Amino acid sequence: MISQKLLDKYNLPLPRYTSYPPATFFHENFNGHDFIEAIEESNHHQPEAVSLYLHIPFCSKLCFYCGCTTHISRNNDLYDQYIDALIKEIDLIAGRIDSSRPVTQVHWGGGTPNALNIDQVEKIMSAIYRHFKFSQHAEIAMECNPAYLSVQYIERLLKMGFNRISLGIQDFNEKILLTVNRDPSAMPVKDIIDQLHAAGASANLDFIYGLPYQTPDSFRDTIRHAVEAHPDRIVTFSYAHVPWVKSHQKTLEKNGIPGPEDKMQMFWNARQEMINAGYIPIGMDHFALPDDQLSIALSNKTLHRNFQGYCTKETTGQVYAFGMSAISQLHNAYAQNTKNIPHYIDAVNNGELPIEKGYKTDNTDIAVREVINQIMCNNYLNWNEIANRLNMTSQQLKSVTHFDVDRLQALADDGLVVFNKDEINVSESGRFLIRNIAALFDPKLNTGQKRFSKTI
Incomplete structure (x- = not known):
């Protein structure tokens, strides 16, 4: 608890x-x-x-x-x-x-x-x-x-x-x-x-x-x-x-x-x-x-x-x-359909894709996604494993995620993670706050005016 x-x-x-x-x-x-x-x-x-x-x-x-x-x-x-x-x-x-x-x-x-x-x-x-x-x-x-x-x-x-x-x-x-x-x-x-x-x-x-x-x-x-x-x-x-x-x-x-x-x-x-x-x-x-x-x-x-x-x-x-509002999630892009049902029906009936907005991922986005997914899903991160999969060095991977060892140490001091230079393991209590841990590797977190729900 x-x-x-x-x-x-x-x-x-x-x-x-x-x-x-x-x-x-x-x-x-x-x-x-x-x-x-x-x-x-x-x-x-x-x-x-x-x-x-x-x-x-x-x-x-x-x-x-x-x-x-x-x-x-x-x-x-x-x-x-x-x-x-x-x-x-x-x-x-x-x-x-x-x-x-x-x-x-x-x-x-x-x-x-x-x-x-x-x-x-x-x-x-x-x-x-x-x-x-x-x-x-x-x-x-x-x-x-x-x-x-x-x-x-x-x-x-x-x-x-x-x-x-x-x-x-x-x-x-x-x-x-x-x-x-x-x-x-x-x-x-x-x-x-x-x-x-x-x-x-x-x-x-x-x-x-x-x-x-x-x-x-x-x-x-x-x-x-x-x-x-x-x-x-x-x-x-x-x-x-x-x-x-x-x-x-x-x-x-x-x-x-x-x-x-x-x-x-x-x-x-x-x-x-x-x-x-x-x-x-x-x-x-x-x-x-x-x-x-x-x-x-x-x-x-x-x-x-x-x-x-x-x-x-x-x-x-x-x-x-x-379907309306549906989000496609490809390796290289996200695409979201219009959230308006009449607009959706009219667009498709006219032979048009009903895309309202989307995002084209770059190599940095893909690398950050890999790191955050591994933490969120498996409560674990090995820098070398992901870096090898992405044809990067572990140092390059740490750089694109804006990795800060002092911020990670603060999580460790609170008992949420255990780590060394190669691996991070989320503790039992850390799993309750996994979004907080994942956010450590998000270089876009404080960019723009975005509102999110609280973690608890």
């Missing part, structure tokens, strides 16, 4: 480092032509594998904690227009990706992907299968709101090839769900997991801590309930209060938002429950069973992450993203 003194010292607004540079550095000078060039170059970069991300922005109601790009609607005609545009966008891009490259990951995010009816989901998947070649062990995953799931819907997903479902539970306490405007699961969660496991598919349960009326004890009870359902992975996201970006989050303030000390106790209690039940801590917020691919990758120091979360090197591909 972290002391109050360290909580006060390190509870700072910092990037989450799901990308490097963070999305706050994307700019509007990057356009569709730049993206086409980046896609064609990406065929000659590693990883060779392809990851596909599909953004379904629709939700039937607004959860007050939400920080995602969503659109509240139950208009099925709008859904159909969006799906047609999504398929046209896939048609525009797929032909520029080398057809010999295998798809190793498909991820449906939102919004609420299962807001679509199952025939609409199948229409999109048919377009994907038409264009791409899949690896034998590809992961095909969907984020689902369990309030809108049925046995029949899950059966159809399984028949389409989905083999991982992430259930956005958030909390099992119905008072807390009511306060944040979220419906409880329509089926017992354990029944959903049992159905998936019987078909050979995997299940994730996602939770948020730091919501109104949550306490360390209540959140421990929620995680105990989760453990009893025996999912393959459990994710505990720290609620990010960013009302300057998402004004609806102000609604939560009237019921009181737990402070950093309570949030840390919630996380600590949940962590102990999961470890006691045999789950392995992964990165800063994931927990997986010992035989899960993430646990194995962590033990081998080959864990990776992208905008969709933690993954293995085998599953990871360059990410080609479709």
